[in-house]
Amino acid sequence: MTLLALTAAQAAEQVRAGELAPAELWEAYRERAAADELNAFLWVADEAPASPADDAPLAGVPFAAKDLFCVRGVPSQAASRILEDYRPPYTATVVEQIVAAGAPVLGKTNQDEFAMGSSNENSGFGPVLNPWDRSRVPGGSSGGSAAAVAAGLAPWAIGTDTGGSIRQPAALCGVVGLKPTYGACSRYGMIAFASSLDQAGPLTRDVTDAALLFSAMVGKDHCDSTSVAFPEAVRRPRAEDLRGIRLGVPEELTSEAEGLEPGVRENFEATLRLAEELGAEVEPTRLPHAAHGLSAYYLIAPAEASSNLARYDGVRYGLRVEADGDLVDMYSRTRAAGFGPEVKRRIMLGTYALSAGYYDAYYGRAQRVRTKIAEDFAGAFERFDFVVTPTSPTVAFPLGARTDDPLAMYLADYCTVPMPLAGIPAISIPNGLSEGLPTSFQIAGPAFSENRILDAAYALEQAIGFDGSVPR
Amino acid sequence: MSWEPVIGLEVHVQLSTRTKMFCGCELSFGDPPNVHTCSVCLGLPGSLPVANERAVQYALKIGLALECELAPRSIFHRKNYFYPDLSKGYQISQYDEPLCRGGRLGDVRIHRVHLEEDAAKLVHLGQSGRIHGSDRSVVDFNRGGTPLVEIVTEPDLRTPEDAREWLVLLRNTLRQLAVSDVNMEEGSLRCDANVSVRQAGTAELGTKTELKNMNSFRFVERGIRAEVERQVGLLESGQNVVQETLHFDPQGGTLTPLRSKEEAHDYRYFPEPDLVPVRVTEEMVAAARAELPELPAARAERYLELELSADTARRFAYRPDLGDYFERALAVAAAGDGADVSAQSLANWVAELASQLDDADPAESKVAPEALARLAGLVTGRGVTSAVAQQVLGRLVAEGGDPAAIVEAESLATIGGGGELEETVRAAIEANPDAAERVRAGKAEAIGPIVGYVMRETKGRADGGQVTRMVRERLGV
Numbered sequence: 001m002t003l004l005a006l007t008a009a010q011a012a013e014q015v016r017a018g019e020l021a022p023a024e025l026w027e028a029y030r031e032r033a034a035a036d037e038l039n040a041f042l043w044v045a046d047e048a049p050a051s052p053a054d055d056a057p058l059a060g061v062p063f064a065a066k067d068l069f070c071v072r073g074v075p076s077q078a079a080s081r082i083l084e085d086y087r088p089p090y091t092a093t094v095v096e097q098i099v100a101a102g103a104p105v106l107g108k109t110n111q112d113e114f115a116m117g118s119s120n121e122n123s124g125f126g127p128v129l130n131p132w133d134r135s136r137v138p139g140g141s142s143g144g145s146a147a148a149v150a151a152g153l154a155p156w157a158i159g160t161d162t163g164g165s166i167r168q169p170a171a172l173c174g175v176v177g178l179k180p181t182y183g184a185c186s187r188y189g190m191i192a193f194a195s196s197l198d199q200a201g202p203l204t205r206d207v208t209d210a211a212l213l214f215s216a217m218v219g220k221d222h223c224d225s226t227s228v229a230f231p232e233a234v235r236r237p238r239a240e241d242l243r244g245i246r247l248g249v250p251e252e253l254t255s256e257a258e259g260l261e262p263g264v265r266e267n268f269e270a271t272l273r274l275a276e277e278l279g280a281e282v283e284p285t286r287l288p289h290a291a292h293g294l295s296a297y298y299l300i301a302p303a304e305a306s307s308n309l310a311r312y313d314g315v316r317y318g319l320r321v322e323a324d325g326d327l328v329d330m331y332s333r334t335r336a337a338g339f340g341p342e343v344k345r346r347i348m349l350g351t352y353a354l355s356a357g358y359y360d361a362y363y364g365r366a367q368r369v370r371t372k373i374a375e376d377f378a379g380a381f382e383r384f385d386f387v388v389t390p391t392s393p394t395v396a397f398p399l400g401a402r403t404d405d406p407l408a409m410y411l412a413d414y415c416t417v418p419m420p421l422a423g424i425p426a427i428s429i430p431n432g433l434s435e436g437l438p439t440s441f442q443i444a445g446p447a448f449s450e451n452r453i454l455d456a457a458y459a460l461e462q463a464i465g466f467d468g469s470v471p472r
Numbered sequence: 473m474s475w476e477p478v479i480g481l482e483v484h485v486q487l488s489t490r491t492k493m494f495c496g497c498e499l500s501f502g503d504p505p506n507v508h509t510c511s512v513c514l515g516l517p518g519s520l521p522v523a524n525e526r527a528v529q530y531a532l533k534i535g536l537a538l539e540c541e542l543a544p545r546s547i548f549h550r551k552n553y554f555y556p557d558l559s560k561g562y563q564i565s566q567y568d569e570p571l572c573r574g575g576r577l578g579d580v581r582i583h584r585v586h587l588e589e590d591a592a593k594l595v596h597l598g599q600s601g602r603i604h605g606s607d608r609s610v611v612d613f614n615r616g617g618t619p620l621v622e623i624v625t626e627p628d629l630r631t632p633e634d635a636r637e638w639l640v641l642l643r644n645t646l647r648q649l650a651v652s653d654v655n656m657e658e659g660s661l662r663c664d665a666n667v668s669v670r671q672a673g674t675a676e677l678g679t680k681t682e683l684k685n686m687n688s689f690r691f692v693e694r695g696i697r698a699e700v701e702r703q704v705g706l707l708e709s710g711q712n713v714v715q716e717t718l719h720f721d722p723q724g725g726t727l728t729p730l731r732s733k734e735e736a737h738d739y740r741y742f743p744e745p746d747l748v749p750v751r752v753t754e755e756m757v758a759a760a761r762a763e764l765p766e767l768p769a770a771r772a773e774r775y776l777e778l779e780l781s782a783d784t785a786r787r788f789a790y791r792p793d794l795g796d797y798f799e800r801a802l803a804v805a806a807a808g809d810g811a812d813v814s815a816q817s818l819a820n821w822v823a824e825l826a827s828q829l830d831d832a833d834p835a836e837s838k839v840a841p842e843a844l845a846r847l848a849g850l851v852t853g854r855g856v857t858s859a860v861a862q863q864v865l866g867r868l869v870a871e872g873g874d875p876a877a878i879v880e881a882e883s884l885a886t887i888g889g890g891g892e893l894e895e896t897v898r899a900a901i902e903a904n905p906d907a908a909e910r911v912r913a914g915k916a917e918a919i920g921p922i923v924g925y926v927m928r929e930t931k932g933r934a935d936g937g938q939v940t941r942m943v944r945e946r947l948g949v
Contacts, residue, residue, distance in 0.1 A: 070518045083517065090511050092518060191517040195745035225522045225748050304745055307552050310561020311515045315611070325607075331554055354552070354740035363742060 003028050008155040008209040009236075012059035015052070022052055022060030025155075026104065029062050032153045033107050038129045038138075040148040041107045042067050043075045049104030056102025058216055064154035066145050067108045068115060068191040069095050069200075074105070078191040080113045081124040082312045082319045082338025092189025093221045094158065094200045101216035106154055109144030113340045114309065115165050115193040117141050118412035121403055122342040129399075130173060131470045132437050136396040139169030139412070145203045146173040150470055156204045156213050160190055162197045163297050164391075164416025167428035167442060170203050171391035174430040174438030174468050176457070177203045178210045179416075181447045182423035183228040186221030192308040194301035195226075197420045205468055207429060207458040211237050214450065235451050237458035243279030245456060247272070248384030250287040253415045260393045263434025268390045271431045271441045274463050275388075285380050285387065289372040293418040294410055296373070299353045299366035300421075305343075306350030312338060345406065374422040381446045386456060388443050389415045391428040395437035419444050427457045430466040438466075475707070476672040477700045478680075479635050479665055480583075480627035483642060484620050485652045486590060486660040487530045493589040493619035494521030494564060501658055505612035513617035515559030520746050523548070527619035528571070528750055530651040531587050532760035534621055535572030537649055537767055538582045544752050546571045548587075548744040553737045556611055557591040564589050565622075567741045571750065577645060578768075578790065580638050581626040587750075592616030621651075627666065627677070632700065636693040639663055641768070641790045643689075648765050648792045656688050665696050668713070669703045678703070679713040683727065685720045695720040699727055771795055778802075778815040788819065791826075793833040798822045800841035805849065813848045821848045821865075828869050838872030839865070847875040859932035860884045887934050893926075896934075897942045900925035911947050919943055 003025065006014065014020035026048055033044045041064070052060035065071065068078040070088040077083040091099075099105065112122040120128040120143030128143040130136040131151035138147040142159025146169035149157050159166045161179035170177025178201045185200040192198060202213035215234035221227045249272065254260070272282050314320035314334035321337050323329035339347070353362035380387050393414055402409040419426040426444035433439065441460065445453045491498055495512035511519040535542050549567035565588035575582035593612040623642070629635045643654045643661060653660040663686055668678035681703070686695040698720075703713050718727040766774075768789040775785035775795075788795040798819055805813045821844055825834050834841075847864060850856045856864065856879055864875050864884065879885055887893050900922045901908045910918035919940060926939045 068518075070516075076517070078517070086517070088511070088516060088518065090516075090519075188520050189518040192746075223522060224520050224746075226520075226746065303742060307550050307562055307740070307742070310552060310554065311517070311559065313554060313556075313561060315556050316514060316559065317516070327556065328554075351740065354742050356738045356740075359740075359742070 004032065004152050006155075007205050008061045009212050011061045011155060012057075012212070015059040015061070016054075023048060025060060026062055026106075029106055029154060033064070033148070036148070036153055038131055038134070038147045038151060038153070039126050040109055040128050040144040040151070040153055042077070042079065042110050042125055042144070044107040045105060052102035058098065058101040058103035058212070061103055061155050062106035063098060063103045063213065064106050064109045064145055064148050064157040065095055066111050066142050066157070066159045068111060068160060069108075069158065070189040070191065071095055071105055071108070075108060076191065077124070078114045079111045079123040079125055080312075080338065080340070080343070082335070083191075084124070084319060086318050088189075090189065093186035093223060094217045095189065097219065098158070098213070098216045103213075103216070109142070109148055109157060109159075111144055111159075112141035112165075113343050114191065114305070115141040115160055115162055115198070116305070116342050116346055118164070118168055118409055119397070119399075119402065120144065120169070121399065122340055124340055127399060130396045132174065132396065136398050136437070137172065139172035139392070139396065141165040141169070142177075142203060143169045146170050146175055146177065149173070149175045149203050149205060150468065156202060156209050158200055158213070158217070159203050160193075160198055160200050161416075161420060162193050162199075162301060163420055164413040166201045166203060167391050167416050167426060167440075168412060170428045171430070171438065171440030172396040174466070174470070175203055175205060176207055176210045176430070176461075177201065177428045178214055178450070178454075179419065179426050180214065180218070180450060181425045182420070183226055184230055184425070184448070184450070185217045186219065186224040186227045188221050188223040192304075194304040195308060196304060197297075197301060199420065207237055207427070207454055207461050210427070211235065211454045214454075231448050232451065235454075237451075237454040239455035239459040240462065241278045242275055242456060242459050245275075245280045245386070246384045247275055247280050247282045248285035248380050248387045249282060250285050250290060250380070250387055250389060252287050252290045253389040253418070255284075256291075257393060257414060259411055259414070260390065261395065261434065263395065264390050264393060264439045267432040267434060267439040268441065271460065271464065272388070275460060278459055278463055283384070285384060287373070287376040287380060287387070287418065289369060289376050290418045292369050293373055293421055294414060296366040296369040296421060297413070297417045298349065298410060299362050300370065302346040302350030303353045303363050304350065306347045306354065309339075309343065309347060342406070370421045373418050377418070377422045377424055377444070377446075386443045386445045386453065388441065391415060391440035391442040395434050395439060415442060423447060425450050425453055427453050429457050429461055429464075430468065431460075431464050432466065436471070474672045475669045475700075475704045477630060477632070477696070478627045478668045478670060478677055479629035479632075479696060481625045481629070481635060481639065482664040482666070483623040483639070484662040485534070485623065485646060485654065487527050487619040487621060488650075488652050488660075489524055489526045489530060489619055491524060491526075492617035493524050493527055493587070494617055497617065499618055500614055503614060505610075505614060508614045509616070513559065514613055515561075521564060521744075523747055523750065524619055527587060528752075529756065529760055530619070530649075531571050531585065531621050532752065532756060533649050533651055533763060534623070534646065535575070535585050536757075536761055536764055537645055538572070538575040538577050538585060538623070540572035540575035540582060540585055542572055542752055542757060543569065545569070545749050546586075546752070547749045548747045549741045550744050552740040555591070556609065557594045557616070559592065559613065559616055563591065564744055564747070571752070578638060578641050580628045583624040583626050585621060585623050588620050588622060590615055590618035590620045627668075632693045632696040635665065635696050636689050639689060639692055644790065644792050645768060659687065662687065663692050665692065665699075667696055667699045667703070669700055669707065678707075679715050681713065681715065682717045683720055684717060684730070685722075687722070691720060691722050694725055695727065698725060702727065768792070780816055780819050784816065784819045784823070787823070793835060794822060794826055797834040797841055801845040801848075804842045804845040813845065813852045817852060818845065818848045824862075825865065825869070828865060837869060839868045840872070843868055843873070843875055850875060850879065854886055854935060855879070856884055857886055857932055857935060860886070863932075884933055887930050893930070893934060893939070893942065896926050896929050897939065897946060900929070901943065901946060908947055911944070911949060914949070916949075
């Protein structure tokens with residue numbers, strides 16, 4: 001059991017020191033993943049991987065990938081019935097990079113269908129259970145990855161974040177989740193939800209693991225023209241204090257936010273006090289347009305999704321429901337049977353937002369709000385190193401609590417949506433419990449400030465001393 | 473009441489780059505289906521497009537050749553619609569920020585030039601060959617993702633013949649740029665037409681229709697002519713033209729409306745988030761400009777300096793195949809076979825050759841430019857008559873060879889002023905006593921039958937002017 005208690009970075013160090021056999025590590029986790037009771041995994045590898053090279057930075061520590069990452073020959077379905085058992089002929093660039101750095105693919109994790117959701121209840125393959133309380137959701141859309149890491153079914157995992165899909169499940173499961181700067185990691189081979197927002201990132205037990213896994217994910221990819229070279233090496237975080245760091249607390253996302261639970265607020269304020277003790281200056285600030293983030297997000301993301309999901313038409317791959325030779329009927333039946341209700345809702349929203357005569361009022365306007373939000377952040381970063389908020393306004397909510405109320409579900413992303421709209425990085429770290437469930441602290445910085453964010457998160461993590469072991 | 477057609481063209485040109493517009497698959501024609509495909513052009517989940525730099529450069533060359541304004545920044549849009557030949561459910565195209573705007577080719581203004589990707593090829597199995605009424609359709613994605621440039625003209629054309637002629641000019645210009653195979657039969661050049669008619673002399677435009685599937689130059693002319701006639705017929709019988717898309721059937725030469733399902737689209741254009749804007753630097757423009765051959769306008773200017781007539785200069789400039797051939801022949805003539813052939817008379821012979829070839833490229837005929845130059849030299853040096861030279865040209869077209877050798881072998885050389893011609897002239901006067909009498913009486917124009925007799929007897933080898941002089945001398949006038 002001590003083996004499973006190691007963080008990924010610790011396990012990697014032991015492998016490199018010759019104290020731990022990668023095969024032993026693999027077998028231990030493979031067994032755990034195969035015995036998954038949370039529905040966190042949709043596929044678990046059964047072939048043992050080749051031994052890692054001696055100098056491989058990730059030293060054979062296996063990782064779990066969200067289902068929407070394409071892995072050659074392995075089911076990659078974005079948790080949608082329309083792609084049931086679809087096995088791509090190629091592997092996503094970030095997965096290839098991680099594998100090349102020495103970490104084998106342990107399995108594919110459950111998620112909300114096409115990453116659309118905040119509770120993992122929109123999966124075509126059933127909901128994921130929160131390891132802290134199995135009657136509750138793990139968050140979404142990368143709920144399988146978050147639950148697997150929290151429950152020790154995987155040393156670490158990768159997910160994608162579009163409006164909060166890494167940070168919010170990380171928050172609800174008590175693990176660390178990093179959403180990188182847009183373009184830092186290639187999107188090639190990531191089954192798209194909303195192209196201008198989607199970004200891959202790590203979900204890990206601690207900040208050090210996040211930095212280590214992230215270091216293998218960055219880079220300009222010639223297959224993704226929106227990717228850019230990361231301007232510096234990703235460093236292992238070592239900061240012990242926050243001296244000289246200025247934290248801005250946006251009132252729109254904290255004191256003025258609706259639906260912030262008292263326990264979440266208390267832990268957030270406690271973390272702010274801790275930050276001050278570590279030498280940080282903490283001051284309120286304004287992000288005047290941040291409150292409109294959700295509105296803009298729910299136009300832009302569905303608009304892009306309505307187009308990105310048009311390819312699932314039953315012609316070339318995935319599900320096809322035949323219809324007596326009538327083409328349009330075949331399209332309709334296939335898509336009616338293959339997509340879940342939330343995906344259909346967003347396709348409808350997005351199609352409407354882009355249609356002739358409405359484009360300017362909806363999509364065009366949402367893009368202008370997006371620009372304003374980015375300007376708000378840029379303004380804040382003139383005075384502050386980081387902007388900090390709670391990650392999720394609530395702790396994990398019970399399964400089924402919000403499924404009948406899409407708007408209540410969308411509010412789960414209230415604090416996480418502005419950052420991807422601005423293309424900036426943000427991390428979520430656990431900062432305590434409320435009613436026995438994890439709460440989280442979010443740190444957002446300017447584009448490509450990941451090293452500094454990781455340092456600040458590391459210093460806070462050490463001071464908070466969160467115990468991530470889930471109750472049994 | 474007379475009606476004036478108003479015609480604009482939308483031309484799609486497949487670029488002859490090595491690889492596709494947004495992936496690394498090779499371009500091909502005629503290979504087995506679906507062998508040139510990858511995750512990108514098949515629209516597999518997770519794949520992303522990357523713009524082909526070479527295609528951008530080709531499009532810039534076209535923009536420069538058409539005298540367009542090149543946008544320093546342009547973007548791609550998604551054009552969304554469902555169809556089995558579209559692997560992603562959208563076509564990546566350019567919309568309100570195209571690569572090139574404005575411009576001109578010949579008398580026709582260019583509205584815009586933009587880059588996009590071609591759809592895959594659908595093959596409808598069954599009788600009709602169209603999707604409706606076919607039993608089964610199959611898709612060949614080899615063509616899917618081929619780089620396309622769309623060239624849209626202003627509605628500046630006024631006759632079906634002009635439309636065809638301008639399209640030939642465009643084809644030739646693009647061929648000269650070496651950016652496309654420009655073959656209408658193979659689909660590397662495709663032309664749609666927007667057609668309306670209005671009362672001559674009015675400025676207002678009538679309701680237009682869009683014509684598709686005219687896959688040869690001849691069909692473009694025929695299709696537009698048929699549509700103009702149809703519209704005039706409707707208007708003259710008091711009916712209205714309905715804005716619609718029509719499909720040209722080359723067999724019957726008829727136009728049938730596409731079903732509304734095939735055309736009633738809201739394309740929901742929006743900026744393609746998977747691609748970054750195309751930024752055209754001065755270096756890229758300079759590189760494209762450096763690859764430009766001499767363009768028709770400059771060429772016409774140069775031909776005028778050679779003292780070609782304005783018509784000929786323009787024709788050879790806009791038909792680069794004729795221009796090139798002319799210049800090769802001119803180089804031979806200038807190198808000097810003795811006779812001093814003028815550029816214009818040589819040009820006349822090139823034009824004559826083109827007409828005997830039914831407007832095919834003379835470089836692909838059996839007539840070498842050297843041979844044509846020598847033939848023109850023979851005429852100028854009075855070695856053969858024009859009439860004989862026409863016959864020799866016919867022989868060259870059929871068999872090739874050297875004109876002097878043909879003249880020699882067939883004894884076609886012009887008969888000089890020696891005894892043979894004297895004898896024939898005497899016989900001609902004898903055979904036409906009435907005409908001879910009238911010429912003597914001062915009616916100069918009555919000489920025709922006598923000269924005609926000589927030309928018949930000599931099979932055109934005699935010089936008409938010389939024969940006239942000899943007849944008049946003998947008749948003492």
